[in-house]
Amino acid sequence: MQSLDKISYVQPPNWKELHHELMKANGANIDELTNLRQDIHKHAEGQYEEVRTSALIVEQLKKYGLDESSIRRVAVTGLEVSIQGSKAVSENDREGPKMIAIRADMDALKMPENNKEIPYHTITEWAHMCGHDGHVAILLAAAEVLIKSRDRIPENKTVKLFFQPAEEGGAGAKRMVNDGVLEGVEEVYGLHNSPLCPAGEIRVKSGTMMAGACGVKITVNGKGGHGFMPENVNDCVSAACYIHTELHTIKSRMIASSENFVLTICTINGGTAMNVFADSCVMTGTIRSFTPQVMDAVRAKVVQIAENTAKSFGCIAEVQFQGDDTTALPVINTEIETNHVIRLGKQIFGEDKVSDKGLPIAGSEDFSFFLQERPGCFFGLGMAEATKFNRMNHTSDYDFNDSIIASGGLFWVRLVEDRLNTQIIQ
Known part of the structure; x- marks a missing residue:
């Protein structure tokens, strides 16, 4: 047979x-x-x-x-x-x-x-x-x-x-x-x-x-104010936009090209009126990698970029990652x-x-x-x-x-x- x-x-x-x-x-x-x-x-x-x-x-x-x-x-x-x-x-x-x-x-x-x-x-x-x-x-x-x-x-x-x-x-x-x-x-x-x-x-x-996955939340805290007086505020929305742009350099400049991963920001929310600077702006996204080592390296770079970029705008960035108990391996x-x-x-x-x-x-x-x-x-x-x-x-x-x-x-x-x-x- x-x-x-x-x-x-x-x-x-x-x-x-x-x-x-x-x-x-x-x-x-x-x-x-x-x-x-x-x-x-x-x-x-x-x-x-x-x-x-x-x-x-x-x-x-x-x-x-x-x-x-x-x-x-x-x-x-x-x-x-x-x-x-x-x-x-x-x-x-x-x-x-x-x-x-x-x-x-x-x-x-x-x-x-x-x-x-x-x-x-x-x-x-x-x-x-x-x-x-x-x-x-x-x-x-x-x-x-x-x-x-x-x-x-x-x-x-x-x-x-x-x-x-x-x-x-x-x-x-x-x-x-x-x-x-x-x-x-x-x-x-x-x-x-x-x-x-x-x-x-x-x-x-x-x-x-x-891949494994980890959620990320970046809260940028600034100082709000009237839309016609930008010199008196710490613009958290602009800071968040720059953070978003800089995060893409992790892939191209900070992690070896042989290491495959994905970092995506899917939401940015800040402000409620067209003529009012917001006090805070929140970004959320996801990190995907095939090894824990790359995941740890990307997370460290996210913190570094968010904190330093926010600081240059007179703002403070707080980075939170999805807990290890819910992070998919x-x-x-x-x-x-x-x-x-x-x-x-x-x-x-x-x-x-x-x-x-x-x-x-x-x-x-x-x-x-x-x-x-x-x-x-x-x-x-x-x-x-x-x-x-x-x-x-x-x-x-x-x-x-x-x-x-x-x-x-x-x-x-x-x-x-x-x-x-x-x-x-x-």
Whole structure:
């Protein structure tokens, strides 16, 4: 018999329909989950406020036949879901890991949505402009199949599903880790939709996959006054503008060109009237790097530039960095677990549909907190099509591609089959 590793897999043109029908045949109602995804999108909730979203997930899990005793509430609004097999243990079932975990994040972003034409446009102050609503639907698709197939999973093996709050800067993953969700878990996996990657493809690599991130807030305090008397003020807005300009010299003049990082200031707020000098001006932004050493060096330069530039205007700059307890670490995939994802990705999507093109990226993910504790892999699931679903995450006209719900769910089920050494898909 030819080894699966030696077979060349080719993606059929109707792969979406095949994945949809395969999941449907094994118990997943993809149409229902598409509607659920759009409902979550419409009623978007932010970090640690995912009360309605969490309740909908619990309702679905119970509908699939999971007892509430298998659901533990963690990290304020998060869920730790345990699906234990019920099949009698054979000799072969004693091999491999006994417990793996798969994670989906639930939170939305506090930003406007510019998708007025879609019927599920958000009605809250939050918006699912990163696709976490889709991640929930994907994991629920897998959950429906797994729960209905517990009799095919050995009773000595368990799949944990993490529905995580507060990925967008709230360190929900770390809070879940602190709440003990990784107890017994031997491997942990996660995915993120990728508008940079065509639907039906996967982007993944071993080692550093994504950057670490740290938020920065610079408050420039000056002395305000009337707009017609600039000689009597210490102009904090001008100081902030100069600080913003000087910060870009860190990249070009202060850190070795071989060290890749991103420093971005995304907000500057100062003043309330057109003819009044402000007393203070606040800037916020983000730093992304692939090593702690570069992160520390950039942070030191930010402080130096902000304080010295503000001083030249007669102002005082106060620099605050996001606390170490919420700063996302670089996402570093372990080699063995990444190879599992690559192998399965090729089987499901096609030999030429799995690559490390464009990696690593300077985006960040608090999934890194899970990988700091356990071996595992985080990967990108493509969703872009020729003329749609190619708007980048965190843009106001982003939308999730519902056609990948079945494929993502199928991948998770195949991963469970592979890692727990069982057969679920019939």
